[in-house]
Amino acid sequence: MAKTLFEKIWDSHVVKEGNGRSLLYVDRHLVHEVTSPQAFDGLRMNKRKVRRTDLTFATMDHNVPTSNRSLPILDQTSATQIKALERNCKEFGIELFDINSPNQGIVHVIGPELGITLPGTTIVCGDSHTSTHGAFGALAFGIGTSDVEHVLATQCIWMEKPKTFEIRVEGKRKNPHAITAKDIILSIIRRIGTAGGTGTIFEYRGETISELSMEQRMTICNMSIEGGARAGLVAPDEKTFDYLKGRRYVPKNYDKLVEYWRENLKTDNNARFDKSFTLHADTIAPQVSWGTNPAMTIDVTGKVPFPEEYAKGNPEEEKAATKALQYMGLKSGTLITDIELDRVFIGSCTNSRLEDLTEAAKIVKGNKVSSKIRAMIVPGSQHVKKQSEELGLDRIFKDAGFEWRESGCSMCLGMNPDILSAGERCASTSNRNFEGRQGSGGRTHLVSPVMAAAAAIRGHFVDVRELDLN
Amino acid sequence: MEPFITIKSIATPLDKVNVDTDQIIPKQFLKLVQKTGFGQYLFYDWRYEKDGTEKKDFVLNEPKYKNSKILLARNNFGCGSSREHAAWALLDFGFRAVLSTSFADIFYNNCFKNGILPIKVNEQVLQKLFESRSEIEIDLQKQTIINDDTSISFDIEPHWKKILLEGLDDIAVTLQHNDEISKYEAAQRNSSLGVS
Numbered sequence: 063m064a065k066t067l068f069e070k071i072w073d074s075h076v077v078k079e080g081n082g083r084s085l086l087y088v089d090r091h092l093v094h095e096v097t098s099p100q101a102f103d104g105l106r107m108n109k110r111k112v113r114r115t116d117l118t119f120a121t122m123d124h125n126v127p128t129s130n131r132s133l134p135i136l137d138q139t140s141a142t143q144i145k146a147l148e149r150n151c152k153e154f155g156i157e158l159f160d161i162n163s164p165n166q167g168i169v170h171v172i173g174p175e176l177g178i179t180l181p182g183t184t185i186v187c188g189d190s191h192t193s194t195h196g197a198f199g200a201l202a203f204g205i206g207t208s209d210v211e212h213v214l215a216t217q218c219i220w221m222e223k224p225k226t227f228e229i230r231v232e233g234k235r236k237n238p239h240a241i242t243a244k245d246i247i248l249s250i251i252r253r254i255g256t257a258g259g260t261g262t263i264f265e266y267r268g269e270t271i272s273e274l275s276m277e278q279r280m281t282i283c284n285m286s287i288e289g290g291a292r293a294g295l296v297a298p299d300e301k302t303f304d305y306l307k308g309r310r311y312v313p314k315n316y317d318k319l320v321e322y323w324r325e326n327l328k329t330d331n332n333a334r335f336d337k338s339f340t341l342h343a344d345t346i347a348p349q350v351s352w353g354t355n356p357a358m359t360i361d362v363t364g365k366v367p368f369p370e371e372y373a374k375g376n377p378e379e380e381k382a383a384t385k386a387l388q389y390m391g392l393k394s395g396t397l398i399t400d401i402e403l404d405r406v407f408i409g410s411c412t413n414s415r416l417e418d419l420t421e422a423a424k425i426v427k428g429n430k431v432s433s434k435i436r437a438m439i440v441p442g443s444q445h446v447k448k449q450s451e452e453l454g455l456d457r458i459f460k461d462a463g464f465e466w467r468e469s470g471c472s473m474c475l476g477m478n479p480d481i482l483s484a485g486e487r488c489a490s491t492s493n494r495n496f497e498g499r500q501g502s503g504g505r506t507h508l509v510s511p512v513m514a515a516a517a518a519i520r521g522h523f524v525d526v527r528e529l530d531l532n
Numbered sequence: 533m534e535p536f537i538t539i540k541s542i543a544t545p546l547d548k549v550n551v552d553t554d555q556i557i558p559k560q561f562l563k564l565v566q567k568t569g570f571g572q573y574l575f576y577d578w579r580y581e582k583d584g585t586e587k588k589d590f591v592l593n594e595p596k597y598k599n600s601k602i603l604l605a606r607n608n609f610g611c612g613s614s615r616e617h618a619a620w621a622l623l624d625f626g627f628r629a630v631l632s633t634s635f636a637d638i639f640y641n642n643c644f645k646n647g648i649l650p651i652k653v654n655e656q657v658l659q660k661l662f663e664s665r666s667e668i669e670i671d672l673q674k675q676t677i678i679n680d681d682t683s684i685s686f687d688i689e690p691h692w693k694k695i696l697l698e699g700l701d702d703i704a705v706t707l708q709h710n711d712e713i714s715k716y717e718a719a720q721r722n723s724s725l726g727v728s
Contacts, residue, residue, distance in 0.1 A: 078709050081691040082689050087720075097616065099566075104703075125563060140563055143565060205638065208642065209645070212703050220702065222689060224637075260608070260634055290608070292637045292638065322725050
């Protein structure tokens with residue numbers, strides 16, 4: 063029977079079926095400081111061990127400061143959590159990329175970077191943006207802390223089989239430097255809604271997806287969860303295999319695996335998806351979110367919508383949009399390009415990789431950050447930081463007035479000192495514009511790295527298509 | 533985990549769609565390293581003024597819902613972050629069941645893992661419950677919701693029903709299949725295409 067890519071990966075990982083759910087084997091388990099302490103406590107309490115320390119990797123990213131790493135961590139609760147991870151990894155024998163490791167970084171940036179992420183594998187992590195790894199054709203999804211404990215103890219996870227959802231992006235983008243992967247995924251979420259993918263796994267397909275680089279595919283898969291899907295997949299191709307080749311943790315049988323993946327890791331021609339959605343790339347403009355969830359997004363050329371216009375007859379959504387506008391301090395009918403900003407954040411597991419920073423630097427080069435704005439670049443990992451510095455990107459950003467920080471999740475969720483003050487408005491390359499996400503009372507507008515860079519310079523949103531990006 | 537059999541209580545109506553886990557438990561409370569004590573921070577930014585006093589107009593602060601065990605929520609409840617702290621906070625506050633038209637996948641799982649019953653009901657049923665002022669009784673064994681003398685049945689995956697009714701430790705259940713897990717691992721080890 064013809065199968066989708068998801069079904070192939072699923073079937074090859076079923077250890078046991080039972081009572082309406084399946085026990086799946088987990089090939090890679092990524093652990094970080096915030097969602098793991100209670101899981102390790104559970105192991106200790108029940109005198110259980112970590113079943114496969116060789117398949118488990120840990121780093122600290124969520125609450126680490128992005129300032130000078132030689133200074134002690136001032137926030138005692140953060141320090142406690144970081145210490146707990148160090149102690150737990152030591153006690154249970156797990157490899158840890160700690161705050162001083164050259165491999166430290168956001169867990170979803172370092173997984174691919176180190177070759178831990180592989181096509182056809184199952185990957186879990188106590189973080190919803192684990193969907194990022196799907197860019198490599200891995201079935202990767204976020205789990206809660208109870209499941210972190212379950213995977214540590216058993217290397218398996220129980221799941222009900224999700225449905226499949228094909229997302230096709232067809233055609234060519236008119237200006238690929240201005241219309242980025244971020245704009246593609248925001249355009250998708252805007253149309254299917256934040257619950258559009260609930261109970262499903264996305265597979266992104268079509269000409270536009272094939273043309274994207276690995277880093278761009280990661281941006282798309284990363285935000286699958288914002289469309290409600292627990293995971294998103296892109297079938298691996300030569301770009302995938304080239305990206306991973308020679309990376310530190312790829313297995314010795316890599317070439318043999320590639321041969322197998324090339325033949326097998328794709329959706330069969332006659333396979334059927336439970337749902338399907340198509341977007342045409344030539345209709346996509348740079349996107350800016352205006353509300354308090356990622357579906358509340360509009361073209362940069364647009365205006366802040368009226369609640370009824372957004373809700374399309376759904377009274378609950380209309381109420382939510384009214385509240386969102388109130389929270390965001392925005393008036394319906396305002397041109398998006400008239401929205402003035404206080405802060406700019408370029409970073410997060412969505413958009414903090416080398417290509418994101420390279421593209422942003424093209425806009426910034428020779429310009430100055432607007433005097434009204436505090437702008438910050440937080441590379442996704444120590445490797446991204448180092449590579450950027452070798453290319454001189456740090457100089458471009460610093461000369462323009464950006465802060466150039468150490469790697470971590472930073473202001474994407476504001477668990478470390480990088481937060482917005484109440485009422486501050488931020489153009490952010492992160493993934494969630496929820497109320498208070500970047501700081502209590504803070505106002506987040508989700509955009510691509512080039513849109514954020516341009517906004518930093520002008521002090522308000524600009525249509526990056528009007529700038530020379532080549 | 534405490535078994536879930538029946539509960540009866542007034543329901544707290546949270547009339548808002550797409551409630552994300554960042555609202556259920558804001559990030560500043562994720563730094564705790566235990567599972568208890570999160571109830572005081574539940575819906576923190578919606579529940580408290582800047583000076584720490586309770587916001588009068590937020591439903592959880594209304595005295596009549598003080599001992600409520602059931603939360604009524606709108607579509608796509610628990611979306612966003614995978615933080616299980618959201619389930620811990622709901623449980624610690626006293627909620628044992630959440631009713632909505634839909635839940636985000638990770639949150640839905642996290643509820644069961646902590647003995648909270650998330651029930652999916654259709655729009656009409658949810659609306660009726662939102663409008664009702666009387667107590668709601670939930671019987672997991674019979675899979676019924678009783679309100680104003682009407683009984684409504686609900687669906688639940690059989691494995692979750694068993695786990696909740698018996699208060700089972702999921703890890704202990706899985707470890708009963710240790711031989712099968714070892715067999716899977718051995719096949720991987722012996723395969724030239726093994727990755728684990």
